[in-house]
Amino acid sequence: MTMQIAVVGSGIAGVTCAEEIRKLDRQLLVTLITRETHGYYSRPLLSHGFSRADIESKIVLKSFAALAANDIAVESGAEVLRLDRSAKALHFCKGGTEQSLNYSQLVLATGSDALLPAPFRSQSGLFHVLNSLDDLVVLRRLRERILAQSPRPRWAVIGGGLIGCEVSADLAKTGDEVVLFHALPRLMERQLAEEDSATLLGLLRGAFGIEVLLNQAVQGFSGVEMDLSVCLSSQTAPGFHGIIVACGFKPRIELAQATGLETRRGIVVNEFLATSDPAVYAIGDSAELPGGRLYAYVTPVRSQGLWLAKHLAGQEANPWKVPAFKPKAKVPGFEAAHPYLF
Numbered sequence: 001m002t003m004q005i006a007v008v009g010s011g012i013a014g015v016t017c018a019e020e021i022r023k024l025d026r027q028l029l030v031t032l033i034t035r036e037t038h039g040y041y042s043r044p045l046l047s048h049g050f051s052r053a054d055i056e057s058k059i060v061l062k063s064f065a066a067l068a069a070n071d072i073a074v075e076s077g078a079e080v081l082r083l084d085r086s087a088k089a090l091h092f093c094k095g096g097t098e099q100s101l102n103y104s105q106l107v108l109a110t111g112s113d114a115l116l117p118a119p120f121r122s123q124s125g126l127f128h129v130l131n132s133l134d135d136l137v138v139l140r141r142l143r144e145r146i147l148a149q150s151p152r153p154r155w156a157v158i159g160g161g162l163i164g165c166e167v168s169a170d171l172a173k174t175g176d177e178v179v180l181f182h183a184l185p186r187l188m189e190r191q192l193a194e195e196d197s198a199t200l201l202g203l204l205r206g207a208f209g210i211e212v213l214l215n216q217a218v219q220g221f222s223g224v225e226m227d228l229s230v231c232l233s234s235q236t237a238p239g240f241h242g243i244i245v246a247c248g249f250k251p252r253i254e255l256a257q258a259t260g261l262e263t264r265r266g267i268v269v270n271e272f273l274a275t276s277d278p279a280v281y282a283i284g285d286s287a288e289l290p291g292g293r294l295y296a297y298v299t300p301v302r303s304q305g306l307w308l309a310k311h312l313a314g315q316e317a318n319p320w321k322v323p324a325f326k327p328k329a330k331v332p333g334f335e336a337a338h339p340y341l342f
């Protein structure tokens, strides 16, 4: 019987794995199932989503039609609802109709959502996140509406990690006013040495004209769209047209959890990227490797996709090894003097 490999997710993990399987073995059936409709796009480029006018088309690296032409069956606009591991089937909803697909091997490449601190979760109508192309499209439309009323949009960005710093710089580059609130005493404290955090702070405040507020415990938000306030412990910062929350990432583990696979912060896998069910693998932002390690950067994620394709094609018997990788904060003019910590 022909092996059917089902891959859930069309980010860099899922697409890399599906394309590589197709390259290595033309006999295996490969189906990619994704809720996305735009095609396969570059998530890192989302950080330049405001300063580049052509971003909505240029960010798409490959259309789903191109993947289908390469003999990968694509179910786009399809939400995977649940897994039935005893029947080796997954159930998805597409165009309002529920369908199912049987698999021999299943690859969960479900990626990550933006992490929302608990106090923000009930206030989703008051802020935005920048985690997907859909999010960017919504934010760009909001910016157009703001510009129709006010010559200079004013944004609050919550979180001085990699994404918060990049998005703040990009908005400032377009001429918008940005206030960046960070909970801790220095920027990107998990990735940068102290001296480099200080350099980044100087650059954002100086060259980009961003008001960076450190040690700010944001409690929540109030107001209405285009007239929003950021609530701090002892005061309120008013006058924002829009608020973007960039407080980290949350692996999408719900499908795995609901079907009884072992999960912790991510979907738990061994060094062969297999979950607690040997017919189900997990790769990318959603996978948690031994030692509780998550590798939410494109180089290791792509490497997992390539490695797993080889493994599934019967051409790799050694465990996956983390490649050397050096992601950088994409803030124009910023170079760290010390290596990043990961």
Ligand SMILES: Cc1cc2nc3c(=O)[nH]c(=O)nc-3n(C[C@H](O)[C@H](O)[C@H](O)COP(=O)(O)OP(=O)(O)OC[C@H]3O[C@@H](n4cnc5c(N)ncnc54)[C@H](O)[C@@H]3O)c2cc1C
Residues within 6 Å of the ligand: 008, 009, 010, 011, 012, 013, 014, 033, 034, 035, 036, 043, 044, 045, 046, 047, 078, 079, 080, 081, 109, 110, 111, 112, 130, 131, 132, 163, 252, 255, 283, 284, 285, 286, 295, 296, 297, 298, 299, 301, 327, 328, 330
């Ligand atoms: C703004 C931003 C900037 C970044 N910049 C960098 C950078 O400069 N360098 C770097 O190395 N990394 C960067 N990253 C991180 C990097 O983009 C991620 O590590 C990488 O994209 C993860 O890929 P993935 O395929 O695991 O997940 P994702 O890209 O999240 O893809 C997951 C896919 O699964 C689909 N999916 C999930 N659940 C379901 C379901 N139930 N049914 C159907 N489909 C489903 C989603 O729709 C999506 O298509 C950045 C991330 C962001 C958000």
